Amino acid sequence: MSDFAIGVDIGGTNTKFGVVDKQGKILYQDRMLTNDANDVQDFVDELHQKLMPLIEKSGGIEKFAGIGVGAPNGNYYTGTIEYAANLKWRGIIPFAKITSEKFGIPVKLTNDANAAAMGEMMYGCAKGMKHFITITLGTGVGSGIVIDGKIVLGHDGFAGELGHTIIRPGGRLHKGTGIRGTLESYASATGVRETALEMLSDNPKVDSVLRDSSINDLITSQTVYEAAIKGDKIANDIFDYTGQILGEALANFVMFSSPEAIILFGGLTKAGNLILSPTKKAMEETLVQNFKNKVKILFSNLQEADAAILGASALVWDN
């Protein structure tokens, strides 16, 4: 009998994994460094070694319906990880096949952002929704799109790369892709930091605690938030600017798939209303009549560390 699923979230730095029951409770979890292993077989061997004790504690492998994996550039159709920029493994890696052979149970794989959307749909604030979009505002900007209750995969499995859509043509250069003006260049952690540095340099006469060199060295959305709630003008301007761009991008997404809600998660959402208000305002101003005042912008209510594991495990229960 299948009581449990394993969720594995492969990130650029850490790989998190856990045993999850059908109610979305994580019974056991652990993590390992993603790029310690030299090749993918070593990685899967280490994953197996770390997971087996958790599997045994849960009653053995017979209790498991399968393994769900979220990975950068993961392709649901083929079970492969393809040319993932942040992973050591190059080319097209048949990750689901290798993992399934090692564990002896079915393995489903998708990209990490799609896994997060699955998690929201099964256990998070998108429960019961059939049309929504999740946007991760983290190191990068990821996205998962759900239409009619299904993740949008596209003809090749790579749909939903909304962080790479253009919103400021000819604007800021994205170093990873070489393309200018994409959403990720502004609404990611790196983007917020770059906005902060630009604003500090463009407004040399405006006082800001962000100028303090010790802080300046490590400006994050967290330090900007702390400055903003103390009334720091530049810190507040950074959120307004980021929200304006994010809101316009969200409007474009809404006019594509007309979702019931957009669910945000990741570091930037910790700024709460400071980022939500300008985002919502810009989105509403950019929407044509049909769409105005209809679409909710929500913050995920899943714990960030758990969301990735839950989302990946949800792949196992999904038809």
Place this chain on the structure above:
Amino acid sequence: MSDFAIGVDIGGTNTKFGVVDKQGKILYQDRMLTNDANDVQDFVDELHQKLMPLIEKSGGIEKFAGIGVGAPNGNYYTGTIEYAANLKWRGIIPFAKITSEKFGIPVKLTNDANAAAMGEMMYGCAKGMKHFITITLGTGVGSGIVIDGKIVLGHDGFAGELGHTIIRPGGRLHKGTGIRGTLESYASATGVRETALEMLSDNPKVDSVLRDSSINDLITSQTVYEAAIKGDKIANDIFDYTGQILGEALANFVMFSSPEAIILFGGLTKAGNLILSPTKKAMEETLVQNFKNKVKILFSNLQEADAAILGASALVWDN
């Protein structure tokens, strides 16, 4: 036995309708002025009067499975036409219900751009495709999105308004919506005309046959095309500029739903390679690696007048 369907395409000026068989052959067709009737009941009465002879010629109403209607702001879920800017009928019109009561057969309704996408899928160059987007480059810019073989309707029936997505933030004002920098402001017939007037005025020293006042008064994508193939520099620049913007917008759409193809139709496509080349180039330059050299841009092979009727009739056969 149901051999036939009726397709009705309600446009701002003309309403076209016809009898269509299951193979997509239009047996009989006719048209009427959309805004002659004072209210929707008068309109449906006139439509009935004009259609009945065609229905009788086809063997009577018993031979018909239903009526499919494409209309601006048509909502598939509710069968209503809602706040259509170019129609006389105001508010929310229960068009499918009124028409079904008049004819005594089922009526399905969707917006005109979705109907066109249905037509492409059943009878046009998207036959056999499960993931594609159609873009109409006409008086306005309309769009129909197909994912997994189904038209994307969204939570409220209004998905797929890609002409209103922003591609030049703060750019040209769209008089109808009051929003700046949307695709429709550049890639529609009106947009091309505005680009022409701007370029002529910005480059007073550059010779152009488009300056000839008699032509200037009625610049259309057709006159720009005729000038361009004769080597007119400004005319060629107009297509390059329009293609650049359209291509960037298409890249954004591709990174949303990863379609197999984008199918263009409407007046602007008559310019052939003059618009296709710069569009394709800009799209490819804007796409991140995963999507490059994968997505076809095609011109519709359906006759424009027929496409609308065929698409609307296809609603009847669709499950």
